[in-house]
Amino acid sequence: MTDISPEMWAKVPAAEKVTPVAPPAPTYGQEVRRRLWANKPAVVSIVFIILLVIAAFFGPYLSPHTYYKQDLKLANIPPFFETYAVTDGAGETTRFFLNASNFNLYEVDAEGNMLGLLRGGRKDMIKKSQPYEFGDQTLTLDYSKLPVRLLLEDGSEVRPSGWSWNKTYLFGTDQLGRDILVRQLYGAQISLTVAFVATLVNFFIGVFYGGIAGYMGGKVDAVMMRFVEIISTIPLTLYVVLLMVVFDSGLLSIIVAIGSVFWVDMARIVRGQILSLKSQDYVAAARTMGASPARILTRHLLPNSIGPIIVTLTMLIPSAIFIESFMSFIGLGVTPPLASWGSLTSEAVETLRAYPHQLFFPAAAISLTMFAFNFLGDGLRDALDPRVGR
Amino acid sequence: MFTYILNRLGMMLVTLWAIVTLTFFLMHAVPGGPFVSERMLAPEIAAALNAKYGLNLPIWEQYLNYLGRILTFDLGPSFKYPGVSINSMIAAGLPVTLQTGLLAVICVVALGVPLGVIAALNRNRWPDTTVMFIATLGVAIPSYVIATVSIYVFALRLGWVPTFGLDDWRGYFLPVFALSGFWISFVSRLTRSSLLETLEQDFMTTARAKGLRKGQILFKHGLRNSLLPVVTVLGPVVANLITGSFVIEQIFALPGIGRQFVLSITNRDYTAIMGITIFYAAILMVMILIVDLLYVWLDPRIKLTKAAA
Numbered sequence: 003m004t005d006i007s008p009e010m011w012a013k014v015p016a017a018e019k020v021t022p023v024a025p026p027a028p029t030y031g032q033e034v035r036r037r038l039w040a041n042k043p044a045v046v047s048i049v050f051i052i053l054l055v056i057a058a059f060f061g062p063y064l065s066p067h068t069y070y071k072q073d074l075k076l077a078n079i080p081p082f083f084e085t086y087a088v089t090d091g092a093g094e095t096t097r098f099f100l101n102a103s104n105f106n107l108y109e110v111d112a113e114g115n116m117l118g119l120l121r122g123g124r125k126d127m128i129k130k131s132q133p134y135e136f137g138d139q140t141l142t143l144d145y146s147k148l149p150v151r152l153l154l155e156d157g158s159e160v161r162p163s164g165w166s167w168n169k170t171y172l173f174g175t176d177q178l179g180r181d182i183l184v185r186q187l188y189g190a191q192i193s194l195t196v197a198f199v200a201t202l203v204n205f206f207i208g209v210f211y212g213g214i215a216g217y218m219g220g221k222v223d224a225v226m227m228r229f230v231e232i233i234s235t236i237p238l239t240l241y242v243v244l245l246m247v248v249f250d251s252g253l254l255s256i257i258v259a260i261g262s263v264f265w266v267d268m269a270r271i272v273r274g275q276i277l278s279l280k281s282q283d284y285v286a287a288a289r290t291m292g293a294s295p296a297r298i299l300t301r302h303l304l305p306n307s308i309g310p311i312i313v314t315l316t317m318l319i320p321s322a323i324f325i326e327s328f329m330s331f332i333g334l335g336v337t338p339p340l341a342s343w344g345s346l347t348s349e350a351v352e353t354l355r356a357y358p359h360q361l362f363f364p365a366a367a368i369s370l371t372m373f374a375f376n377f378l379g380d381g382l383r384d385a386l387d388p389r390v391g392r
Numbered sequence: 393m394f395t396y397i398l399n400r401l402g403m404m405l406v407t408l409w410a411i412v413t414l415t416f417f418l419m420h421a422v423p424g425g426p427f428v429s430e431r432m433l434a435p436e437i438a439a440a441l442n443a444k445y446g447l448n449l450p451i452w453e454q455y456l457n458y459l460g461r462i463l464t465f466d467l468g469p470s471f472k473y474p475g476v477s478i479n480s481m482i483a484a485g486l487p488v489t490l491q492t493g494l495l496a497v498i499c500v501v502a503l504g505v506p507l508g509v510i511a512a513l514n515r516n517r518w519p520d521t522t523v524m525f526i527a528t529l530g531v532a533i534p535s536y537v538i539a540t541v542s543i544y545v546f547a548l549r550l551g552w553v554p555t556f557g558l559d560d561w562r563g564y565f566l567p568v569f570a571l572s573g574f575w576i577s578f579v580s581r582l583t584r585s586s587l588l589e590t591l592e593q594d595f596m597t598t599a600r601a602k603g604l605r606k607g608q609i610l611f612k613h614g615l616r617n618s619l620l621p622v623v624t625v626l627g628p629v630v631a632n633l634i635t636g637s638f639v640i641e642q643i644f645a646l647p648g649i650g651r652q653f654v655l656s657i658t659n660r661d662y663t664a665i666m667g668i669t670i671f672y673a674a675i676l677m678v679m680i681l682i683v684d685l686l687y688v689w690l691d692p693r694i695k696l697t698k699a700a701a
Contacts, residue, residue, distance in 0.1 A: 232407045239638060240669055243657055244418050247665060324534055331536045332642045332654050344536070351540050351643070355548055365537040372532035 037385040044381025047374035054371065058190035067171075067181035069188045070339040075119045077179040078104060078357050079171055084162035085110060086152065090136045096120075099166075100152065103356035105145050107134060116170035173363045176346075177353055182360065185341040186367055192253065192342045193323045193371065196260060200322035203261050204315055208268025213299050215269065216276030227273070234266045242329055252335040253342075256326050264322060271314045275307035309386035316379035320372050327368055343368045400684075404677045411673045412462060412666075416455055419662045445471070467667030472659045478667035481652055489648035492640070493633050495564060496572035500629060504576045505622065508583025509615065515588065523580060530577025539570035539643045556645040567644045571637065575629050579622055586618040593617075616690070623690055627683035631676045 028036065038044055062069070083099035090096070098109045098120055109117040122134040122143065130146035141160065142153045152160040168174060173182040215226040241263055245255035279285065280303060288298050304311075329335040330344030338345070343364045350360035433441070442448045446457055461468055467478035511523040530538075543566060547555040553562045590596065591614060599609045637650035645651075649668060656664035 228403075231403070232410050240672060243653070243665070244415055244669060246657055247660065247662070248418055248421055320532075327534060328536065328639055331534075332639055334654070334657060347536060347540065351543075354540065354544050358544060361540060361544070365533075365541065369533045369537060372534070373528070376528065376532055 034385045038381055041381040041384065043377040044385075047378040047381070050370065050374045051378070054190055054374075055194060058187055058194055061187040062184055062191075065181065065184045065187075067184045069180065069185045069341055071180060073175070073179035075179065076108070076116060076171075076175055077177050078353065078360075079108065079116065079168060079175040079179075080357065080359050081172060081174040081182075081363075082165055082167050083110075085114075085164060085166045086160055087163050088136045088139055088141060088160070090139045096136050099162075100143075100150065105132070105143060105150060107143070110166070114166040114169040116168065174357075174359050176349060176360055177357075180339075182346070182363055185346060186343070186364055189341050189343040189346055189364065190367065190371075192336060192340075193326060193368070196256065196322050196326040197319045199257050200260050200264050200319055201315060203265045204268040204318055208265030209272050209304065209311060211265065212269035212272030212274075213276055213304055216273035217280060217295060217299050217303065219277075219280075223273070227270075230266045230269055233263050234270075238263060238325055239328070242325065243334065246334055252329060252337060253326075253340070256329055256335060260322055260325070264318070267318060268311070268314055271310055272304075272307060275310055276303050279303050279306055312386065313379060313383045316375055316382055320375040320379075323368070323371065323375075397681075397685075400681050404674075404681070407677060408670065408674060409459075412459065412670055413455075415666045415669050416458055419666055420451060420454075445469070462670065467670065468663045470656075470661055470664050472656070472661040472664070478664055481664060482649060482668065482671055485647060485649035485652045488646050489634065489637050489641070489650060492564065492567050492571060492646065492648065493630075493637060495568045496575075496633050497626075497630060499568055499572040500575040500579055500633075501626075503572075504579030505583050505619070507576070507580040509587060509610075511580065511584040512587040512591070513610075520584075524584070527577035527581050530573050531581070533573070535570050535574055536639050536643060538573045539566065539640060542566050542569060543643070556643075563644075567640050567646060570643075571633055571640050575633065579625070579629070582622055582625065583618065586621050587614060590614050590618040620687070620690065623683065623687050626686075627680040630679040630683070634672065634675065634679075 078101065080101070083101075085097050085099050087095055087097050096109060097112060098107045100107055107120040107122065109120050111117060120134060122132045125132045130144070132143045132145075134141045134143060140155055142155075144151045144153055154160060171181050171183070173186065176182055176185070211226065211230075215223045215230075218226075238259060241259040242252075242256050245259050246252055249255045249258065276299075285298060285302055288302055293301070326335060327342060327344030327347070330342040331348045333345070333348065336342045336345055346364035347361060347368075350357070350364065354361055439448070446454055449457070458468070465479075467482070470476045470478060470481065507523050507527070511520040511527075514520045543555055546552050546566060553565050554560055556563075596609065596613060599613045604613075634650075637646075637648055638654055639650075640646070641648040641651035642654055649671075653665070653668045653672075655661075656668065
């Protein structure tokens, strides 16, 4: 027989006696969070948006370049290039790359930092060639037929030694020699500012306008909704265009336009929600207990329609960003030298044939941001839907 | 039905009046008149010009004059191009804009709906994932990016289509594609989710149990019921396609109204801006009204008079 020590017979403290039958049911908030975390694209989107915000507002301070500084000698530099190396008689090696679209040679170091434009000798316009001297070596740039070739004195062609990233201008430069990366970060700032304004008006005007219209009902509702109808008949682009005549700055008019009329969709959604919610029992209970309409609206009705509100918001933010970039694209948005994703894209179109990289980066930036907001919106919609899961 | 249309038309007039008033006073809030330029005009000439265009009158009188002209469908003369009326500017640009816009609407319906149906019928299999992947791309990529990239690929690299203009029938491909890309994606997503919801309804089971043919089940019971949300968005789709043409006409150098409009803004041609704005608004409202009527025709359960109340 095993001997049982006396303390094992002691009473178990009350707290330990409770054997949980089931874990506590997760609250709605916890459930939503769990479902959102399980949605990988949505999580990636959140991370992307956070990184974008950080990069947009702190990135420009880390860069040695500014968005307005021009350097025409270093215009249209690609983000990566094939380097050539030439060793002269004294044993000194010069590394450079050839910009095949403007026939210039740029000196770089072994890591890929830009050192500057190489000055060549007189261009021979008839033979379409230009000599470059490296110590006692002379290289001839022959652009009489494409692709451009670099020839040694004996007529043999110099071969590139390999691809290298541009360490000075990570995204290359535009046609005025401005750093594309920094310009793009400023563009991100503008897009995010527009998104922020859109969020603010949707939250403060749209939600309350729709809430009041829905809760009051009757004549008030009819008048308020007529007003919304009038506003929403004119597309936002037209407002922006009209305001453009009043304010000279395109960016300001976009922000004012979004600030003044961008809440109508939200107002409609909220009104619909409130209309269906206000006949619920808990609203009647609150009213019986003497709660004021303001309290019922802010404490009972709006929190219960938070799902559709957030989903609409994540759908409206990208459309605000869209509008800004559209307007900037057709030249009605930001004023130069400030850059926005739209204006960067439209500038890149001019040099599309020679330098497609200038189009690639801003186009990718806006598309990725749109992806992120769309995935986040889809994820939130699924996560907030009380019918799914559980 | 008749009173409903009458009601709606009345609403439209009120809205148009609001737009006219808004644009009129916005334009007049702008510092500097239409004849202020770097080239100083002699005061007599300026006064004569102002008198000719009625700009010397008090502002309320100008407003009433403008309203009166609008009522007779006269949008007035252009301030920048002497002798050109806004009506003729619109008449010149309208065919181009309507052609590309209508082609785009046809593309949206003819491609978006079938793609959505294919995706819904093959739920979670490869056709579904492919269509939804493309649709997500289409929703996320702005039309100007689609336009420029497709110019680069199809016009510059492959040389299949011209880079700009509509002289050639092939010139329509890229503008229509760029214009409708977003909405094809949008409509196919909408059709898919709506059809999936309809497929789970009881009447679908009944139809299957009755032993109806597959095609009949899908088209008569499934599709007809799930197309309603699609028709609802068609009004805004038309509106967006028409205003979306700003960008597309600019990129492809099409001589449509959108391009005209953008030009008149950069030129500060006030009457043109006002006139085209009003014209746009009127067209959009008519389109939305037509879509609403179409909606009733598709779904007899909806009563217009109730919807209006």
